[in-house]
Amino acid sequence: MGDSEIKEEIKEQNEPQKKAEKAAKKKGAFQNMKAEFKRIVWPDKNTVVKESTAVVVVTVILAVIIALLDFVIKTGLDKILQIG
Structure with a gap:
C-alpha cells in the first residue's frame, strides 16, 4: 500500500x-x-400602530422637503439658464 x-x-x-x-x-x-x-418580546398592537404612524409621517415630511428642494433648485437653474 x-x-x-x-x-x-x-x-x-x-x-x-x-x-x-x-x-x-x-x-x-x-x-x-x-x-x-x-x-x-413582541410589541403590542398599540405600539406597532404608534411606531408605524411615526414612520409614515416622517416619510411624508421628508418627501415634501425633497420635492420643495427639487422645485427650488430646478426653478433656480431655469432662471440662471434664461439669463445666460
Whole structure:
C-alpha cells in the first residue's frame, strides 16, 4: 500500500464521522435559534400602530422637503439658464 492509498482509506473512514458532526452542528444551531425565538418580546398592537404612524409621517415630511428642494433648485437653474 502506498501513501496515497492509506490517505484515501483514512479519508473514507472519516466520512461518516464528519457527516454526523455536521448534522449535530445543524441540529444545535436550530435548537439555539428556537431558544432565541422564545426570548423575543413582541410589541403590542398599540405600539406597532404608534411606531408605524411615526414612520409614515416622517416619510411624508421628508418627501415634501425633497420635492420643495427639487422645485427650488430646478426653478433656480431655469432662471440662471434664461439669463445666460
